[in-house]
Amino acid sequence: MRISPAITQRLAKGVLILATISALGVLIFVIGFVLAGGFRHISWSFLTEPILDMGRGGGILPAIAGTILMVFVAIGIAAPLGIASSIYLAEYTEEGRVTQTIRFGINCLAGVPSIIFGLFGFILFVVILGFGWSIISGGFSLAAMILPTIIRTSEEALRSVPKNYRDVAASLGATRWQVVTRSVLPYALPGILTGVILGIGRSIEETAVVIFTAGSAVQMPKSLFDSARTMAVHFYILAREGISNENAYATAAILICTILIINVFAYSLMHRLMRGKS
Amino acid sequence: MTNALTAKKLDLYYGDFHALKNVNLAIAPKKITALIGPSGCGKSTLLRVFNRMNELIAGVKITGEVKIFGRTMNKINLLELRKSVGMVFQRPNPFPLTIYDNVIYGLRIHGISKKDILDETAFTSLTSVGLWNDLKDRLKENALKLSGEQQQRLCIARLIALKSDILLMDEPCSALDPIATARIEELMQDLKENYTIVIVTHNMQQAARVSEECGFMLLGELVEFGNTDRIFTAPSDKRTEDYITGRYG
Numbered sequence: 001m002r003i004s005p006a007i008t009q010r011l012a013k014g015v016l017i018l019a020t021i022s023a024l025g026v027l028i029f030v031i032g033f034v035l036a037g038g039f040r041h042i043s044w045s046f047l048t049e050p051i052l053d054m055g056r057g058g059g060i061l062p063a064i065a066g067t068i069l070m071v072f073v074a075i076g077i078a079a080p081l082g083i084a085s086s087i088y089l090a091e092y093t094e095e096g097r098v099t100q101t102i103r104f105g106i107n108c109l110a111g112v113p114s115i116i117f118g119l120f121g122f123i124l125f126v127v128i129l130g131f132g133w134s135i136i137s138g139g140f141s142l143a144a145m146i147l148p149t150i151i152r153t154s155e156e157a158l159r160s161v162p163k164n165y166r167d168v169a170a171s172l173g174a175t176r177w178q179v180v181t182r183s184v185l186p187y188a189l190p191g192i193l194t195g196v197i198l199g200i201g202r203s204i205e206e207t208a209v210v211i212f213t214a215g216s217a218v219q220m221p222k223s224l225f226d227s228a229r230t231m232a233v234h235f236y237i238l239a240r241e242g243i244s245n246e247n248a249y250a251t252a253a254i255l256i257c258t259i260l261i262i263n264v265f266a267y268s269l270m271h272r273l274m275r276g277k278s
Numbered sequence: 279m280t281n282a283l284t285a286k287k288l289d290l291y292y293g294d295f296h297a298l299k300n301v302n303l304a305i306a307p308k309k310i311t312a313l314i315g316p317s318g319c320g321k322s323t324l325l326r327v328f329n330r331m332n333e334l335i336a337g338v339k340i341t342g343e344v345k346i347f348g349r350t351m352n353k354i355n356l357l358e359l360r361k362s363v364g365m366v367f368q369r370p371n372p373f374p375l376t377i378y379d380n381v382i383y384g385l386r387i388h389g390i391s392k393k394d395i396l397d398e399t400a401f402t403s404l405t406s407v408g409l410w411n412d413l414k415d416r417l418k419e420n421a422l423k424l425s426g427e428q429q430q431r432l433c434i435a436r437l438i439a440l441k442s443d444i445l446l447m448d449e450p451c452s453a454l455d456p457i458a459t460a461r462i463e464e465l466m467q468d469l470k471e472n473y474t475i476v477i478v479t480h481n482m483q484q485a486a487r488v489s490e491e492c493g494f495m496l497l498g499e500l501v502e503f504g505n506t507d508r509i510f511t512a513p514s515d516k517r518t519e520d521y522i523t524g525r526y527g
Contacts, residue, residue, distance in 0.1 A: 094336045164371050168433075171331060171367075172384040172440065173360035182387070183373065 031256060038253025041246045047254070051218040055238045055247055062220040063251070066135065066228030067204060067258075069221060070214060073139025074146060074203045079196050081143075082150030086192075089151070090158035091180050103155075110148035117145040118212030126213055133227040138214030145209055146199035153198065157191020158184060190270040197266040201259055207236045231255045280348045282307040282444055282474040283328055288342035290323060290332065297323050299498040301342075305491070310466060310475045312489035312506065314482060316521070319495040321478045325446050328476070329363040330356060347443070361388065364437030366447040370429030372421035372436075377413055380421045380432055384440040403435040407465060427458035431465065438469075445469065447477040451484065463488050482522060486510050494518045 045059055052058030093099050121141025131137040161184050169183040185192075207230075215227035216237060229237070231251055238248035283305040290298035298320050305311045313321040326332045327344060330351070344351040351359065361384070372380045381400045382390075390396065400417070404410040409431050413424075421432055430450060437445055447466075451459040466475055466488055479485050485492055486506060493503040494515075502509060502518045513519045 164367065164369070165373065167331065167334065168367065168371050168373070169383075169387070170334060171329060171360055171365040172387060172436065173357040174387045175357065178387050182383075187374070 034249065034252045034256055037249035038251070041250035042253060046247075046250060050220060051234070054218065055234065055243045060231065060234060060247075060251055060254070062218060063229050063231045063234040064254075066214070066221055067230040067232075069135050069224065069228065070138045070142060070210065070230055071200055071203045073135060073224065074142035075196065075200055077140065078143040078147045078150055078199055082147050082195070082199075083154050083192060086151045086154035086158060087180060087185075090155045091184065092176065106148045106151050110152060113208075114145055114206055115208040115212075117141055118209040120144065121209060121213035131225065133213065133215030133217075135214055135221055135224045135226060135228050138210050138228070138230075139224075141209050141213040142203045142206060145206065146202050149202065150195045150199050153195025154188070154192045157188040157195070160191065161187045190273050193266060193270055193273070197262065200262060204230070204259060204262075205232050205255070206230075207232045211236075231258070280307070281305060281345075282347060283476070284343075284345045285324075285327070286343040288324075288327065288344060289340070290320075290327065291339045292335070293337045297498050298327070301500045303493060303500055303503050305474065305476060307347075307474045308470055308472070309491060310470050310477060310489045311491045311493070312485035313476065313478045313493045313495060314480075314485045314521075315495035315501075317480070320498040321493075321495045322448050324495065324500075325365075325448055325476060325478050328444070328446055329360050329365055331365065357388075361440050362442055363444045363446060364440060364442035366430070366433055366437065366445060366450045368449045369453050370426055370433055372424070372429050372432050374420060374422050376418050377421045377424070377432065378417040381435050381439050383436055388440070399439045403439040404432075406438055406469070407431040407435040409435060425458075426454050427461060430454065430458075430462060434465070434469070442473070444474045444476065447475060449478055449480060452480060459484070482510075494521060496521070 047059060047064070048061055049059030051060060051062055089099060089102065118141060121137055121144065125131045125137035125140050126133060131140075165183040165187065166179050169179045174182065210230050210233050214229070214233075216229040216233050217227035218229065219226070221228040232255060235248050235251040235255060238244050238251065281304040283303075285301050285303050288298055288301040289296070301324060313324060315321050323332060327340065328346070328351075332338045332340065346354065346359070346363065373383060375383070378400055381403050382396045385396060385399060401410060404413060409428060412428075421429065424432060430453075434445070451462050454462065463484065466477070469475060477485075477489065489506045491504065492506040492509045494501045494509065494513075494517075496517055502513060502515045509518060510522060513522060
């Protein structure tokens with residue numbers, strides 16, 4: 001028997017709506033669960049006090065500081081390197097076997113599990129280069145981890161800029177570099193920023209890499225060569241070793257809020273950049 | 279008088295494809311020269327030889343000699359060449375910047391940043407394309423808000439600001455309505471006092487209306503080149519006659 005198109009249409013619509021609602025529902029449930037469990041234990045002193053008794057008491061200020069410093073090191077290295085590579089790939093080379101190989105390599109790297117980057121960072125930065133367990137080692141390893149994402153998203157952003165912007169600028173006598181900086185980068189910026197934000201997000205939530213390369217010191221880091229823990233690591237240890245469920249929830253809640261704030265900030269920034277251009 | 283553009287034994291290949299075959303021509307200064315022919319005949323490719331835009335495409339090979347006001351093209355610094363031989367594209371393509379920033383885009387690229395020079399140039403360029411009176415109070419608005427015709431005028435102003443000598447126009451009116459087309463054609467007549475204009479067009483009436491000299495191209499060959507009136511009334515080649523009378527194309 002043939003079902004009438006009107007019914008299949010209604011059916012399809014129903015299924016799609018249901019799928020969307022359940023997907024969103026899971027997300028809201030997870031976030032709500034963590035926030036509800038965490039917010040009760042968050043206070044001003046929780047944000048501003050040192051970690052006491054391995055996390056049973058005190059606050060998480062050192063973990064916040066560790067997170068910020070490590071993300072800064074990671075982005076400080078990965079963003080310029082990644083954006084420069086993507087400019088080279090998108091604007092300075094002709095499509096061919098070499099670029100295909102490079103792109104294939106980048107895609108493979110993007111799929112490598114983070115624990116491998118942790119091991120790599122441990123061997124190279126902690127042991128061979130002798131940085132020890134430190135924010136520097138952690139930041140460098142995180143940079144290696146997010147580099148492929150940044151290169152990929154930036155390259156896509158550059159390629160989505162209409163070709164005729166390049167042609168017009170070139171026909172007016174612009175050098176390749178002027179074409180890139182004046183007629184391509186400004187319009188690719190929102191897309192490039194997306195890649196950087198994704199990188200920040202991934203660095204903040206990463207645990208495996210950080211445990212391997214930055215250790216998990218509870219003291220306030222005094223320099224980039226000190227060991228430190230990030231919020232994600234702190235949360236992981238508290239929960240894993242059954243130190244304090246309350247504080248684990250509270251840390252997780254702050255972690256989620258941080259990522260939400262970064263995303264909101266990034267989207268509003270992007271929005272503003274886009275508005276100026278169209 | 280030295281010719282504005284000359285090509286001798288010009289051949290161009292896209293990979294294995296022979297796109298321009300032994301093209302020889304001389305384009306006189308301060309005149310409008312039209313290149314006509316069916317799609318894919320190589321007229322746009324020929325136009326793009328004169329500001330070396332073909333070289334942005336991978337796998338292009340060019341042989342032969344091209345001269346610009348008597349100077350061998352390949353001996354002229356590429357950026358200087360592009361400055362003196364400007365191009366107007368098929369679709370109006372201002373940058374999504376303000377009108378003012380569009381006009382002086384080329385000057386900024388060539389390192390000019392003095393405000394009084396930029397302001398003066400914006401004024402003279404917009405005046406010479408007939409936009410100043412309409413737009414003088416809107417210079418800070420986004421150029422994409424302008425009509426198609428205004429955008430195309432703005433793109434021409436962008437070249438005038440650079441003091442280009444030669445304007446290459448690649449079907450500059452094909453995205454415009456008939457009234458806008460007529461007005462751009464009028465502008466071309468005004469501009470030829472000071473500029474050498476080479477226009478590629480699909481539209482034979484347009485070629486007949488605006489140009490003084492005309493070249494007919496077919497399958498990469500320049501079949502016939504000469505006075506426009508003569509080409510349209512008494513073509514010497516059978517293929518030209520067939521095209522003009524509408525047998526193909």
